Amino acid sequence: xxxxxxxxxxxxxxxxxxxxxxxxxxxxxxxxxxxxxxxxxxxxxxxxxxxxxxxxxxxxxxxxxxxxxxxxxxxxxxxxxxxxxxxxxxxxxxxxxxxxxxxxxxxxxxxxxxxxxxxxxxxxxxxxxxxxxxxxxxxxxxxxxxxxxxxxxxxxxxxxxxxxxxxxxxxxxxxxxxxxxxxxxxxxxxxxxxxxxxxxxxxxxxxxxxxxxxxxxxxxxxxxxxxxxxxxxxxxxxxxx
Amino acid sequence: xxxxxxxxxxxxxxxxxxxxxxxxxxxxxxxxxxxxxxxxxxxxxxxxxxxxxxxxxxxxxxxxxxxxxxxxxxxxxxxxxxxxxxxxxxxxxxxxxxxxxxxxxxxxxxxxxxxxxxxxxxxxxxxxxxxxxxxxxxxxxxxxxxxxxxxxxxxxxxxxxxxxxxxxxxxxxxxxxxxxxxxxxxxxxxxxxxxxxxxxxxxxxxxxxxxxxxxxxxxxxxxxxxxxxxxxxxxxxxxxxxxxxxxxxxxxxxxxxxxxxxxxxxxxxxxxxxxxxxxxxxxxxxxxxxxxxxxxxxxxxxxxxxxxxxxxxxxxxxx
Numbered sequence: 314x315x316x317x318x319x320x321x322x323x324x325x326x327x328x329x330x331x332x333x334x335x336x337x338x339x340x341x342x343x344x345x346x347x348x349x350x351x352x353x354x355x356x357x358x359x360x361x362x363x364x365x366x367x368x369x370x371x372x373x374x375x376x377x378x379x380x381x382x383x384x385x386x387x388x389x390x391x392x393x394x395x396x397x398x399x400x401x402x403x404x405x406x407x408x409x410x411x412x413x414x415x416x417x418x419x420x421x422x423x424x425x426x427x428x429x430x431x432x433x434x435x436x437x438x439x440x441x442x443x444x445x446x447x448x449x450x451x452x453x454x455x456x457x458x459x460x461x462x463x464x465x466x467x468x469x470x471x472x473x474x475x476x477x478x479x480x481x482x483x484x485x486x487x488x489x490x491x492x493x494x495x496x497x498x499x500x501x502x503x504x505x506x507x508x509x510x511x512x513x514x515x516x517x518x519x520x521x522x523x524x525x526x527x528x529x530x531x532x533x534x535x536x537x538x539x540x541x542x543x544x545x546x547x548x549x550x551x552x553x554x
Numbered sequence: 555x556x557x558x559x560x561x562x563x564x565x566x567x568x569x570x571x572x573x574x575x576x577x578x579x580x581x582x583x584x585x586x587x588x589x590x591x592x593x594x595x596x597x598x599x600x601x602x603x604x605x606x607x608x609x610x611x612x613x614x615x616x617x618x619x620x621x622x623x624x625x626x627x628x629x630x631x632x633x634x635x636x637x638x639x640x641x642x643x644x645x646x647x648x649x650x651x652x653x654x655x656x657x658x659x660x661x662x663x664x665x666x667x668x669x670x671x672x673x674x675x676x677x678x679x680x681x682x683x684x685x686x687x688x689x690x691x692x693x694x695x696x697x698x699x700x701x702x703x704x705x706x707x708x709x710x711x712x713x714x715x716x717x718x719x720x721x722x723x724x725x726x727x728x729x730x731x732x733x734x735x736x737x738x739x740x741x742x743x744x745x746x747x748x749x750x751x752x753x754x755x756x757x758x759x760x761x762x763x764x765x766x767x768x769x770x771x772x773x774x775x776x777x778x779x780x781x782x783x784x785x786x787x788x789x790x791x792x793x794x795x796x797x798x799x800x801x802x803x804x805x806x807x808x809x810x811x812x813x814x815x816x817x818x819x820x821x822x823x824x825x826x827x828x829x830x831x832x833x834x835x836x837x838x839x840x841x842x843x844x845x846x847x848x849x850x851x852x853x854x855x856x857x858x859x860x861x862x863x864x865x866x867x868x869x870x871x872x873x
Contacts, residue, residue, distance in 0.1 A: 373635065373636055373647055374628075374631075374632035374633075374635060374636035374646075374843045374844075375636060375646070375699055375841065375843055377841065378699070378841075379646075436848075438847065446836075447836070451834060451835060451836075453834060505834065507697070507744075508644070508743065508744030508815055508816075509640070509644035509742055509743065509744040510744060511742060
């Protein structure tokens, strides 16, 4: 079955009369039914890596610090990947990528949840007063906590059902909170580092670039339809499924 | 406990006690006898073979110390694979990897400044100044973790008394080795290098201040500051300068690297103090490596005997 489909795709792309859309085979791949599973497994990869390390006692001499740090890193990485989906769709002309945006966003929340859990459950061991003190007094924790908390409504309203319930326009407005989370994540990282700011600056540059791209697209769309007040919908609920 | 057996010292190289005790008389006698006959040879070649200093060599630890704590010692592997030695990378596991080819022999420490007898000592010469002691100290990092390490060395005061500080000397300045060729990662350290540190003279003369040549019965591994370093157990770990090359007695308070990097976060004294937080995190608790729950941090890391050095001082201002 799979090999037949593959052959079909090869034939398709070899057909010279087919539209020169760059990556027809890629588009078919991205649109296929079974592609989501391998992507899902790939997203679980970092967690698998940490589990492997735990099993082989390779979590450094301070496993709690290492795990907190790693889960934090992956949260930021997934936020960046999620934010990169829409620019990639436009620049690579691959609207099919939208199918993965929710999964990637939820994984960002997942790793963020692990990172947050490491802090409350392991580091602070549910010492609520100690935690509250930290959130109030330690700016880098305040900003990190905020970034995580803002992801909660996004995770909860990530389904197609919620897009319908809220209406596309309101849903899009709510999900713009991801910009705040991304910025909060970078600032949180920058503020906790002692001296080597390379990594936080690198993530900051990526987030900045992705913001700039979005701003560019928005300005271009406004120029195209200067009189229209309505924002053309990016996606339909059907595409999101 | 796994103690690596690298180059073992041959039994024939160990100095017999009678000879060690009478070494100066013996050497003078040797000098007298051979000076005329062997004019061309250097004294070093004729002197009794000195203990070789290579990473991983076993050290002759003459005695245990009353300053040692009875707390559980951190496993060797943890202390050698979790290091802040930014010249060799800023990740905790980087120095163990990147300092592998660090050349720590030959090595000398220059003692200069306001002293009557300035001179440069080789590490071997330094180690001969006093019997080596094992000191099991608590070591508390400013980041909020701690370990217990059996260091090997003797009080810095032994060396300071040898060189005789002058009346005007009020502080001791230290400098660490720095060479971009051997330390390419130093570019990304984010702190000004070479690494410098300092103590008030009375702090440096306190018996707890350790001039350290080894740990766990062996010479220091590269990533732990080979071949000679300071250990100041009542202060945050960054005060315990590694890979020492210069000691200078000075009149004014000398610059210290972390204070230069971030003056509102790292003070000159940096005594362990649970009541004075780092601006960005609390210092009230610490994680002893290997333990799950954090434990309360102790004033002066539990070394109350140094409290008299700071009587009358506002330790919040002089953090």
